[in-house]
Amino acid sequence: MNDKSITILQLYPRDMNIYGDWGNTLVLKRRLQWHGYTVNLIEYNPGDTFPTDVDLIVGGGGQDSGQDVIQTDLLAIGPQLRELAEKDVPMLMICGLFQLFGKFFKTQDGHIIKGISLLDLETHAGPERLTGNVITESDEFGEIIGYENHSGMTFLGKNVMPLGKVIKGAGNNGQDDSEGARYRNIIATYMHGSLLPKNPAIADFLIEKAVMRKYGEFIPTVVDDRFAQQARAVAIKRPR
Numbered sequence: 001m002n003d004k005s006i007t008i009l010q011l012y013p014r015d016m017n018i019y020g021d022w023g024n025t026l027v028l029k030r031r032l033q034w035h036g037y038t039v040n041l042i043e044y045n046p047g048d049t050f051p052t053d054v055d056l057i058v059g060g061g062g063q064d065s066g067q068d069v070i071q072t073d074l075l076a077i078g079p080q081l082r083e084l085a086e087k088d089v090p091m092l093m094i095c096g097l098f099q100l101f102g103k104f105f106k107t108q109d110g111h112i113i114k115g116i117s118l119l120d121l122e123t124h125a126g127p128e129r130l131t132g133n134v135i136t137e138s139d140e141f142g143e144i145i146g147y148e149n150h151s152g153m154t155f156l157g158k159n160v161m162p163l164g165k166v167i168k169g170a171g172n173n174g175q176d177d178s179e180g181a182r183y184r185n186i187i188a189t190y191m192h193g194s195l196l197p198k199n200p201a202i203a204d205f206l207i208e209k210a211v212m213r214k215y216g217e218f219i220p221t222v223v224d225d226r227f228a229q230q231a232r233a234v235a236i237k238r239p240r
């Protein structure tokens with residue numbers, strides 16, 4: 001253990017935290033500890049004071065109703081999130097918060113849940129839910145494995161890149177083979193499941209960015225990822 005610490009902020013765990021999303025935070029916490037860092041984990045719910053000092057931000061998915069609940073608060077902290085994103089703070093946004101980091105989500109019943117427009121994308125509820133196991137291929141992280149369950153169909157604008165190309169599953173919209181979004185040090189994706197236990201390369205990317213920003217150097221430990229490899233091998237064989 002060194003004397004360095006990293007602060008993780010979990011956005012809206014009360015309302016936006018489904019299909020194992022909390023596991024992403026646990027992975028980041030544990031891997032940071034393995035790499036020798038002390039972890040300070042802050043949970044942020046509507047009405048809380050937004051912390052001034054954060055190194056890594058994580059957000060999960062939620063029902064449309066959960067997205068309605070957090071909307072006003074999210075729009076209020078949008079400028080702070082945007083400033084942190086432009087300062088290259090690493091962030092992981094899953095499903096419901098992936099959508100609301102974009103411009104808006106138009107739900108099945110036709111109402112608009114506004115997003116903070118940090119990511120150049122918009123989401124429209126489609127005629128069917130896109131549900132099942134997902135595999136994508138990305139230049140940065142190789143094969144990414146997860147699970148999706150969303151009605152929203154997300155379309156990327158020109159200022160963001162997809163996180164990966166769909167090999168199995170629907171991805172952003174079931175039409176253009178894109179999955180997720182990449183912008184600065186933000187990773188946004190529809191993959192729950194949870195994502196990071198099965199994709200440690202993404203966890204270590206987020207950790208490295210957080211540590212490098214704060215301390216200027218990152219000396220990783222070699223982590224024994226046998227269980228993660230086994231989980232990947234099993235997940236990859238599962239039917240859609």
Ligand code: GLN
Pocket residue numbers: 018060061062063064067094095096097149150151152153
């Ligand atoms: N409510 C959103 C949708 O159905 C997000 C779902 C989720 O976060 N899993 O598209």
